[in-house]
Amino acid sequence: MASIVLADVAKSYPGKESAHILKGISFSIEDGEFVVLVGPSGCGKSTLLRMIAGLEEISGGEIRIDGERINETPPARRGLSMVFQNYALYAHMSVFENIAFGLRLAKVPKAEIHTAVRAVAKMLQLEHLLERRPPQLSGGQRQRVAIGRAIVRKPRAFLFDEPLSNLDAALRADMRVEIARLHKQLGATMVYVTHDQVEAMTLADRIVVLSPNGVMQIGSPMTLYERPANVFVAGFIGSPKMNLLPASVAEGALQLGEQARLPWFGGIPSGSRVTVGLRPEHLAPDPDGPLRGTVALIERLGAESYVHLNVAGLATPLVVALRGDPPREDSAWAVRPAAGQIHVFDEQGLRVDSAEPGGIKEVA
Numbered sequence: 001m002a003s004i005v006l007a008d009v010a011k012s013y014p015g016k017e018s019a020h021i022l023k024g025i026s027f028s029i030e031d032g033e034f035v036v037l038v039g040p041s042g043c044g045k046s047t048l049l050r051m052i053a054g055l056e057e058i059s060g061g062e063i064r065i066d067g068e069r070i071n072e073t074p075p076a077r078r079g080l081s082m083v084f085q086n087y088a089l090y091a092h093m094s095v096f097e098n099i100a101f102g103l104r105l106a107k108v109p110k111a112e113i114h115t116a117v118r119a120v121a122k123m124l125q126l127e128h129l130l131e132r133r134p135p136q137l138s139g140g141q142r143q144r145v146a147i148g149r150a151i152v153r154k155p156r157a158f159l160f161d162e163p164l165s166n167l168d169a170a171l172r173a174d175m176r177v178e179i180a181r182l183h184k185q186l187g188a189t190m191v192y193v194t195h196d197q198v199e200a201m202t203l204a205d206r207i208v209v210l211s212p213n214g215v216m217q218i219g220s221p222m223t224l225y226e227r228p229a230n231v232f233v234a235g236f237i238g239s240p241k242m243n244l245l246p247a248s249v250a251e252g253a254l255q256l257g258e259q260a261r262l263p264w265f266g267g268i269p270s271g272s273r274v275t276v277g278l279r280p281e282h283l284a285p286d287p288d289g290p291l292r293g294t295v296a297l298i299e300r301l302g303a304e305s306y307v308h309l310n311v312a313g314l315a316t317p318l319v320v321a322l323r324g325d326p327p328r329e330d331s332a333w334a335v336r337p338a339a340g341q342i343h344v345f346d347e348q349g350l351r352v353d354s355a356e357p358g359g360i361k362e363v364a
């Protein structure tokens with residue numbers, strides 16, 4: 001297995017002004033680590049993965065595998081296996097032949113191929129499907145074949161490009177668990193691209209959040225959730241999305257909307273404009289809570305409900321995630337943020353930490 005380092009990596013397509021799609025991308029992936037690259041569509045995740053794989057030229061910077069620069073190394077000699085969203089299987093070949101393909105190319109002896117394919121088929125519960133062809137398989141089975149084909153080559157690292165995007169929600173959840181299990185079983189270095197923050201949160205040892213402006217934050221899923229470094233990450237990680245509300249700093253308090261004031265002891269001068277982040281799951285009903293308004297809408301999800309609360313002076317409703325009985329629509333309602341669960345971002349959108357541990361003493 002391998003470590004992968006990206007040092008100031010850039011990608012531009014010649015000719016066009018807007019074709020400078022990645023610049024100054026630096027991060028490292030440790031041996032055996034599961035790193036997820038997440039970000040909105042079009043921010044360059046797939047391009048970055050394809051550059052690691054050798055399918056796209058590197059315009060600037062350096063990529064190293066186990067300390068060795070591989071910018072000029074052809075894909076086949078990098079020792080990486082890639083799993084694609086569209087499976088990229090040969091429709092006219094059996095499952096067995098699809099998995100065996102890379103080994104045949106490498107002229108591995110027949111008996112060895114047989115043993116290797118059988119072992120991988122067992123690991124992925126494909127044994128009973130080895131004689132079928134891809135068109136006779138479900139989407140989930142096809143993706144398992146594609147993963148099998150990657151595993152059988154014993155790569156130094158696995159690269160996954162949105163491998164679950166073509167599957168329905170239930171199958172996606174199953175495959176997510178399967179990929180997590182494989183990572184544990186193989187102890188392999190894995191780099192995984194997705195636009196789905198739930199996949200990122202559940203699979204990653206570490207997440208790299210990308211935006212069109214580059215790397216926004218790198219950290220463990222819980223670090224990103226608990227201490228997002230900026231508004232972009234705050235809004236991207238977490239479901240339902242964090243409420244991001246415009247506010248101003250008054251003496252020792254944050255002023256939200258018309259009447260809501262939250263005590264705040266951060267080092268920002270009075271009069272500053274900030275963005276306050278409140279996660280829906282960190283707001284609890286409280287008749288004396290500082291955030292008060294009228295219930296606009298309730299989304300019932302079964303175990304939970306999302307209450308949309310219109311607060312005077314706020315342009316968008318506040319979303320509150322609630323277990324237990326929701327209030328009635330159109331009724332008056334108030335909530336209180338949990339202690340230590342108020343995120344504040346400055347005018348540049350960067351996180352500001354409170355002078356008080358946990359961000360807040362108490363909410364009046």
Ligand code: ADP
Binds near residue numbers: 047
């Ligand atoms: P993501 O995987 O994050 O959705 P991509 O890496 O697929 O993003 O694409 C990043 C950007 O690069 C997109 O704006 C896309 O249009 C552009 N792009 C991709 N390939 C080419 C190409 N061959 N020529 C010019 N622009 C490209």
